Amino acid sequence: METEAVKALAAGLAIGLGAIGPAVGEGIIASKAMEAIGRNPEVSSKITPLMFVTMAITESTGIYALVITLIILFG
Amino acid sequence: MELNISIAPEIIFYIKSFPVTNSLIWSFFISFALIAITLLIRFSLKIVPGKLQNIAELIIEESFAFVKSVIGTEEKARKVFPLFCTLFVFILAANLFTFIPGQAALTVDNGHGAVSVFRAAMADYGMVFVLTLISVITVQIVAIAIHGPFGYLGKFLNFQSPLKFFLGVMDIIGELAKILSLSFRLFGNIFAGEVLGAVMLFLVPFIAPLPFMFLGLLSAVVQAFVFATLTLVFITLASEIEEDELVEQASI
Numbered sequence: 001m002e003t004e005a006v007k008a009l010a011a012g013l014a015i016g017l018g019a020i021g022p023a024v025g026e027g028i029i030a031s032k033a034m035e036a037i038g039r040n041p042e043v044s045s046k047i048t049p050l051m052f053v054t055m056a057i058t059e060s061t062g063i064y065a066l067v068i069t070l071i072i073l074f075g
Numbered sequence: 076m077e078l079n080i081s082i083a084p085e086i087i088f089y090i091k092s093f094p095v096t097n098s099l100i101w102s103f104f105i106s107f108a109l110i111a112i113t114l115l116i117r118f119s120l121k122i123v124p125g126k127l128q129n130i131a132e133l134i135i136e137e138s139f140a141f142v143k144s145v146i147g148t149e150e151k152a153r154k155v156f157p158l159f160c161t162l163f164v165f166i167l168a169a170n171l172f173t174f175i176p177g178q179a180a181l182t183v184d185n186g187h188g189a190v191s192v193f194r195a196a197m198a199d200y201g202m203v204f205v206l207t208l209i210s211v212i213t214v215q216i217v218a219i220a221i222h223g224p225f226g227y228l229g230k231f232l233n234f235q236s237p238l239k240f241f242l243g244v245m246d247i248i249g250e251l252a253k254i255l256s257l258s259f260r261l262f263g264n265i266f267a268g269e270v271l272g273a274v275m276l277f278l279v280p281f282i283a284p285l286p287f288m289f290l291g292l293l294s295a296v297v298q299a300f301v302f303a304t305l306t307l308v309f310i311t312l313a314s315e316i317e318e319d320e321l322v323e324q325a326s327i
Binding site for chain 2: 049052053056059063066067070
């Protein structure tokens with residue numbers, strides 16, 4: 001295969017596989033946060049920022065994959 | 076129109092051999108704007124606050140209450156607060172200023188074609204890396220100040236048992252990984268937002284890029300908050316004295 005083809009394949013695989021984990025993780029966080037809000041709606045203003053922060057942290061592994069992808073494509 | 080995306084910032088001109096990049100110009104612009112706003116508020120403080128003063132007071136009061144709730148005591152919060160708030164406000168301003176319409180249209184010719192004068196400051200890895208170094212080095216200094224130099228080294232080099240030695244080595248790797256994870260998180264999010272915006276603008280010029288702009292706006296605010304909060308949490312963890320250490324100190 002040519003270098004460009006391998007690069008495109010590698011970039012697609014890197015971001016595709018790397019997105020699985022954070023997607024599942026963020027789904028779990030969101031569902032748990034919704035559950036908590038449903039059980040106790042008064043604390044929703046406290047839970048929402050916490051949810052965003054934990055989501056951003058969970059997202060970081062996905063972002064690593066994204067950085068690798070961008071380096072492969074444009075670096 | 077062609078899509079041009081580069082990870083390194085574009086060089087606009089040279090001062091002697093020092094390359095001046097577009098993200099450097101942008102970050103200096105943000106710094107000066109923030110300093111000017113701060114001075115403006117500082118010298119027009121009134122008992123009955125105006126609009127600008129109200130916003131500044133709101134930011135400072137809310138973030139101080141947040142810092143205090145995380146770190147525990149007022150005394151510690153007063154020490155950490157300036158770093159936390161500066162990181163938060165600077166990153167937030169740097170991220171939000173890129174949403175000013177029209178600034179991407181300003182281009183200059185640097186000899187290799189037209190390049191944009193402004194570039195999101197946090198989409199330059201050098202900038203983010205330096206900010207991360209500041210926060211991680213501060214964490215180490217806090218740890219040394221709290222535990223003392225030998226207590227600090229003892230955490231990493233522990234010869235009591237093979238397991239503790241191994242855990243100490245893992246701690247060293249953990250500290251180094253902090254630099255990478257903090258900086259990659261911020262850089263990746265902002266740079267990905269820029270790339271996503273550019274690609275969408277390239278594919279469909281009207282309306283379609285708007286939802287992605289909102290997504291970028293959300294991540295701009297959240298990432299500034301996350302970066303500052305993680306720095307705060309690391310400092311809090313470093314400044315806590317563990318129980319067995321308390322026993323040791325009491326016995327001495």
